[in-house]
Amino acid sequence: MEEISEAVNTAPGVNALQAGVWTRLAKRHGTPLLVLNVRQVRLQYQRLSDALPGVQLYYAVKAFPHPAVITTLAELGCNFDLASSGEVQLMRDARVEAGRCLHTHPIKSDREIRAALAFGCTTFVADNPVEIRKLAQYRNKLNILLRVSFPNPGARCDLSKKFGCAPADVGSLLELAASLKLKVTGMSFHAGSQVPGPEMHVHAINQCIQLLETYREWGKGSLRTLDIGGGFPADYDGQGPDIDDFCKPMREALAGLPTDIRVIAEPGRFLVAAAATALASVIGCAERGGKPWYYLDDGIFGSYNGIVTENARYPLVPLSGEGELRSSVLAGPTCDSFDVLTEDLQLPTLKVGDLVAGLFMGAYTYSTATNFNGLPTARVLVQGLSDLARRKVSGARSR
Numbered sequence: 001m002e003e004i005s006e007a008v009n010t011a012p013g014v015n016a017l018q019a020g021v022w023t024r025l026a027k028r029h030g031t032p033l034l035v036l037n038v039r040q041v042r043l044q045y046q047r048l049s050d051a052l053p054g055v056q057l058y059y060a061v062k063a064f065p066h067p068a069v070i071t072t073l074a075e076l077g078c079n080f081d082l083a084s085s086g087e088v089q090l091m092r093d094a095r096v097e098a099g100r101c102l103h104t105h106p107i108k109s110d111r112e113i114r115a116a117l118a119f120g121c122t123t124f125v126a127d128n129p130v131e132i133r134k135l136a137q138y139r140n141k142l143n144i145l146l147r148v149s150f151p152n153p154g155a156r157c158d159l160s161k162k163f164g165c166a167p168a169d170v171g172s173l174l175e176l177a178a179s180l181k182l183k184v185t186g187m188s189f190h191a192g193s194q195v196p197g198p199e200m201h202v203h204a205i206n207q208c209i210q211l212l213e214t215y216r217e218w219g220k221g222s223l224r225t226l227d228i229g230g231g232f233p234a235d236y237d238g239q240g241p242d243i244d245d246f247c248k249p250m251r252e253a254l255a256g257l258p259t260d261i262r263v264i265a266e267p268g269r270f271l272v273a274a275a276a277t278a279l280a281s282v283i284g285c286a287e288r289g290g291k292p293w294y295y296l297d298d299g300i301f302g303s304y305n306g307i308v309t310e311n312a313r314y315p316l317v318p319l320s321g322e323g324e325l326r327s328s329v330l331a332g333p334t335c336d337s338f339d340v341l342t343e344d345l346q347l348p349t350l351k352v353g354d355l356v357a358g359l360f361m362g363a364y365t366y367s368t369a370t371n372f373n374g375l376p377t378a379r380v381l382v383q384g385l386s387d388l389a390r391r392k393v394s395g396a397r398s399r
Contacts, residue, residue, distance in 0.1 A: 032298035032378035039384035040275035051247035060268030085115035155192025186225025234273030269363035276362035299332010321348030
């Protein structure tokens with residue numbers, strides 16, 4: 001990680017100034033690069049906070065688990081959604097207080113539970129009897145949010161396919177927890193990743209309101225938290241809804257909650273997607289099947305794995321090139337023929353050394369890249385850190 005001072009704007013489209021900045025960065029540092037602009041993270045956090053007043057935000061660290069993102073959000077008062085001991089260690093390194101963290105992975109090994117408890121995290125998520133029994137030995141050290149499933153086939157990733165109990169099972173799970181003297185303090189759900197609209201959030205909120213009302217007296221009124229998860233979409237193509245408009249139906253649904261219920265959310269993609277730009281160099285060119293093929297030094301096994309795992313369509317923009325546009329193929333650097341970013345992108349003629357920028361590359365890129373074929377992942381360059389965040393990031397790196 002290296003901090004840079006050049007201004008980088010990751011809004012859709014690339015002007016000559018942006019292209020010049022990115023070209024200088026690539027020449028200085030080499031590629032592949034991820035240019036992370038934490039000013040954009042601040043802006044996104046404020047936009048979502050304004051759209052969901054009264055909702056406490058817990059950043060889903062898995063989206064971009066980088067010290068610069070964590071320290072920037074911590075400065076703003078954001079809390080953190082953790083899912084592993086590795087993410088717990090990131091909190092330790094950034095000196096984030098354990099009381100600002102939740103452990104939201106519904107399925108955990110005993111080792112992971114103990115690591116989170118040792119850190120001081122005391123709120124965990126469970127969605128089935130096995131998991132509840134697993135937590136029973138720590139009954140005096142933790143509390144539980146029950147995760148409820150609301151399948152959402154329209155989401156880019158339907159997270160209720162893998163996690164969550166049926167609403168009809170909430171009562172039996174509460175009874176099991178009570179028999180084991182475990183404290184359940186609320187409910188959670190996740191409407192899915194990159195959802196097309198707020199309809200499932202609204203449906204899940206309304207269903208949870210009914211569940212909270214049904215079991216309001218359970219545990220002497222201990223059900224006082226509703227976690228509405230994440231899923232707030234990033235505007236990859238510049239045609240998505242304004243976040244305030246997206247959240248308006250959710251605000252209206254949340255108004256139906258009893259006033260003593262605390263509402264929290266777990267945004268990830270929305271906070272970081274627009275904050276990073278990927279820079280890759282053309283390392284090879286060929287003509288195959290009547291199309292030009294351009295091979296980049298970043299690809300599906302690196303920053304662009306979201307193309308496969310979640311059908312992501314990142315805006316891809318050449319920073320140079322000549323001649324008329326042709327339907328072209330962009331491929332990654334590995335020996336695997338699966339490593340193809342797109343087979344039909346209108347591009348000018350490129351040559352070895354030309355640059356291609358991937359926009360909106362902050363979410364699930366850095367965190368999920370691999371070293372397949374022994375190739376390095378993209379180097380992260382950071383812009384926009386505050387003085388305090390800079391000191392904390394430097395301190396975390398030195399420990």
